[in-house]
Amino acid sequence: MRTAREAGSGRAMRGATGPIAPALLPDTAAALGSGGLAVGGVDLLELARAIGTPCYVYDTGTLEARAREAARVFVGGAAYASKAFSCVAMARIAAACGLHLDVASLGELRIGLAAAVPPGAIVLHGNNKSVAELELAQARGVGRIVVDSLDEVDRLEALQARAGGPPVPVWLRVTPDVDPHTHAAITTGRFDSKFGVPIVGGAAAAARERLQRSPAVRLVGLHAHIGSQVVELQPFQESARRLAALAVSWQLEELCLGGGLGAAYRGDDRVPSLGDWAEALERGCRAGGLPPSLHPSAEPGRSLVARAGITLYTVGTVKRLPGGRTYVAVDGGMGDNPRPALYGSRYEAFLPRAVAAPRPLPAAVVGQHCESGDVLVADAQLPADLAVGDILAVPVTGAYGHAMASNYNRIPRPPVVFVADGRARLVIRRETVEDLLRLETDGPVPLGGPG
Ligand code: LLP
Numbered sequence: 001m002r003t004a005r006e007a008g009s010g011r012a013m014r015g016a017t018g019p020i021a022p023a024l025l026p027d028t029a030a031a032l033g034s035g036g037l038a039v040g041g042v043d044l045l046e047l048a049r050a051i052g053t054p055c056y057v058y059d060t061g062t063l064e065a066r067a068r069e070a071a072r073v074f075v076g077g078a079a080y081a082s083k084a085f086s087c088v089a090m091a092r093i094a095a096a097c098g099l100h101l102d103v104a105s106l107g108e109l110r111i112g113l114a115a116a117v118p119p120g121a122i123v124l125h126g127n128n129k130s131v132a133e134l135e136l137a138q139a140r141g142v143g144r145i146v147v148d149s150l151d152e153v154d155r156l157e158a159l160q161a162r163a164g165g166p167p168v169p170v171w172l173r174v175t176p177d178v179d180p181h182t183h184a185a186i187t188t189g190r191f192d193s194k195f196g197v198p199i200v201g202g203a204a205a206a207a208r209e210r211l212q213r214s215p216a217v218r219l220v221g222l223h224a225h226i227g228s229q230v231v232e233l234q235p236f237q238e239s240a241r242r243l244a245a246l247a248v249s250w251q252l253e254e255l256c257l258g259g260g261l262g263a264a265y266r267g268d269d270r271v272p273s274l275g276d277w278a279e280a281l282e283r284g285c286r287a288g289g290l291p292p293s294l295h296p297s298a299e300p301g302r303s304l305v306a307r308a309g310i311t312l313y314t315v316g317t318v319k320r321l322p323g324g325r326t327y328v329a330v331d332g333g334m335g336d337n338p339r340p341a342l343y344g345s346r347y348e349a350f351l352p353r354a355v356a357a358p359r360p361l362p363a364a365v366v367g368q369h370c371e372s373g374d375v376l377v378a379d380a381q382l383p384a385d386l387a388v389g390d391i392l393a394v395p396v397t398g399a400y401g402h403a404m405a406s407n408y409n410r411i412p413r414p415p416v417v418f419v420a421d422g423r424a425r426l427v428i429r430r431e432t433v434e435d436l437l438r439l440e441t442d443g444p445v446p447l448g449g450p451g
Pocket of ligand 1 (some may be wrong): 083084102125182185225227228229258259260261299300301302303339343399400403
């Protein structure tokens, strides 16, 4: 069977009103004789019937292929940035494919440990790490703690004074002051940032001195992350150059250049490959004087998981405004994907029952939440015969979808299903209203404790 990706390449009818571009679908997407679509050998309509909607579907073939590719192209190693999609099943895949794990909270750390990721392969991030996070990281022997501020060093020292133990190996997170040309909310490496310490102005040098004096830490490397959904290579290369120059002058051998490579969300989006990105980082490091024996590492999140995920919804209401827009309302929305509302992110939509059909109908795909900003795809193109009851799919939702889902309007979060080899595996069950009610209580709060 030809995959939909192959079948679609070179097809004449592309663009706005053509079928969904195969490049937006997971690796194993395959057109079915029925006109439908299988992913991981599973018919998406059958899956929607079995598990209900909305649901997040991940192709494990794509997850594994991207994870292995990252492990291969980053000679200096790569850690999967689990914030993009954190669950035990995903952490297991990342580790099995040769990646380390980047965690940025107690919850992500606990998920990584629950997946039996070796603690030494875990990197702990956070611009305001709690004592509980640092304590667990230190107790379990997390591989690297990425020091983001000097207040954190105070906490690490207090911890060592209490618990003892050898100094923990750390990277210092610096801001290289490079503009990644992405959304302001996900720009992180400028001078004016809540993350890290700026190289410019001497703050990084002062932090280094503080770290060198500390009995609680051992500075072994540098870290920078310039931002997310970055689609140009030049800012990555420049950040690498600046960090490499600093690492050389400070005689540090470990250099992690963060994540950030963008994903293509719409048919006309173009993004560099993981290999292109790795080469740009290497080039920057050479330009900064890093000796050829040393290689940077990276922390990809989105670029490994975005295209592996598709969200399935059921169309509940179709409203055609006379002389105006068509609104297609589905049984999910900003609760399962807040990215359009938060960043103005643009997606596409299609009907899995008619994956090769033209999509001449312009429509706004909206959710069921109580606000007008609850839009999933503002300018979707859909088949003309779209009807209530149809299963509607939004592709490329594998990154920062489930990860950022909320219970707004007390709507339970959708389940996560992994598909491969014709089988579907439930890895996170659907939340229920009972789950939400279980948090409701009316107990006294004991006041006047110590402190
Ligand atoms: N490393 C660090 C230190 C990070 O802060 C991040 C992302 C990554 C790696 C992974 O970046 P990626 O390869 O996924 O771009 N919620 C936003 C994205 C926030 C990214 C936060 N940090 C969104 O939905 O676009």
